[in-house]
Amino acid sequence: MKKIGEVGFMEKPMPTIITGRGAIIKTTTALVCTSDIHTVKGAIGERFDHTLGHEACGIVHSVGNNATLFKPGDRIVVNAITPCYRCHNCQRGFPSQCTQALGGWKFANTKDGSFAEYFHVNDADANLTLIPENVSDEAACYTTDMMSTGFKGAENAGIVLGGSAAVFGLGPVGQMCVAGARLLGAGMIIGVDNVPHRLELAKEYGADITINFNEKDPVEEIMALTNGEGVDSSMEAVGAQKPFENCIYATRPGGTISNVGYHGEGDYINLPRLAWGVGMAEKTIKTLLCPGGSERMTRLLRIVQTGRVDPTKLTSHHFKFADMEKAFWMMDTKEDNMIKPVIHFD
Numbered sequence: 001m002k003k004i005g006e007v008g009f010m011e012k013p014m015p016t017i018i019t020g021r022g023a024i025i026k027t028t029t030a031l032v033c034t035s036d037i038h039t040v041k042g043a044i045g046e047r048f049d050h051t052l053g054h055e056a057c058g059i060v061h062s063v064g065n066n067a068t069l070f071k072p073g074d075r076i077v078v079n080a081i082t083p084c085y086r087c088h089n090c091q092r093g094f095p096s097q098c099t100q101a102l103g104g105w106k107f108a109n110t111k112d113g114s115f116a117e118y119f120h121v122n123d124a125d126a127n128l129t130l131i132p133e134n135v136s137d138e139a140a141c142y143t144t145d146m147m148s149t150g151f152k153g154a155e156n157a158g159i160v161l162g163g164s165a166a167v168f169g170l171g172p173v174g175q176m177c178v179a180g181a182r183l184l185g186a187g188m189i190i191g192v193d194n195v196p197h198r199l200e201l202a203k204e205y206g207a208d209i210t211i212n213f214n215e216k217d218p219v220e221e222i223m224a225l226t227n228g229e230g231v232d233s234s235m236e237a238v239g240a241q242k243p244f245e246n247c248i249y250a251t252r253p254g255g256t257i258s259n260v261g262y263h264g265e266g267d268y269i270n271l272p273r274l275a276w277g278v279g280m281a282e283k284t285i286k287t288l289l290c291p292g293g294s295e296r297m298t299r300l301l302r303i304v305q306t307g308r309v310d311p312t313k314l315t316s317h318h319f320k321f322a323d324m325e326k327a328f329w330m331m332d333t334k335e336d337n338m339i340k341p342v343i344h345f346d
């Protein structure tokens with residue numbers, strides 16, 4: 001990102017290890033995220049000559065003196081979020097909200113990200129994870145954000161064994177909300193979007209019913225499917241007013257609305273007052289930021305390794321690193337049925 005609205009290649013010096021706990025990774029594979037697009041459009045403010053990217057895996061190039069668990073040559077993956085595990089928010093159990101200088105969401109936010117031949121990882125022992133032999137780099141990259149975020153969306157939605165769940169927005173994170181709801185035992189999963197191939201893919205990931213919101217009103221449909229009660233759990237995986245309020249309408253009293261989407265525009269998100277029971281419907285709204293750390297990543301890799309979920313079905317395009325500017329803008333327009341582009345560094 002050269003500045004708001006402008007991306008392109010530039011030469012930068014080799015990154016150096018910032019504290020003894022850090023590591024330098026030689027990037028092998030990366031994914032482009034819609035949040036990178038938000039960043040370039042100015043959602044988190046101006047950035048100059050800023051390296052984007054937070055979904056990547058690679059080979060350990062070097063480690064700091066105080067990082068003891070990894071060595072050069074290790075094939076690793078690192079989550080989009082890299083907490084320090086020492087600050088107050090980490091100690092309170094909210095490591096994604098890490099407040100230390102290099103923790104929390106820092107890749108392509110307050111430090112350079114992974115769309116480069118080499119990138120720096122803080123607190124390597126806690127944030128790097130070895131990739132099992134039978135897991136590809138491409139599959140491993142999906143654990144860094146799409147799986148961790150989407151599955152957390154389902155975990156936060158309080159999925160009830162045999163209960164009902166709706167996912168609004170079937171981009172890559174929404175697809176992983178569907179897969180997560182399936183893993184957690186939802187009895188009926190309803191996927192909502194307006195793009196036919198996304199609706200089809202959601203069925204592969206476990207949606208029982210899909211609703212094209214260009215053809216039918218999703219709230220009316222969900223009400224009809226649940227005897228007028230609404231679902232136990234809903235997930236907002238877009239980051240916009242309409243799907244957010246649809247979650248409030250479509251969730252039954254006592255149910256849970258899990259916000260997963262990145263609300264990149266506007267100053268307020270409004271609640272529909274009556275559907276919210278004038279504040280008394282006991283509808284819980286939960287929010288999240290992608291959980292990181294090697295324990296989380298080990299669990300996600302296990303789900304890939306055992307074939308419970310194949311995240312590579314999300315891959316719609318492959319690009320070489322040299323062509324990533326094209327991949328980046330295609331991720332914005334979603335042209336050519338774009339879901340997720342994989343960037344190969346060699």
Ligand code: ZN
Nearest residue numbers: 033035055145
């Ligand atoms: Zn991402």
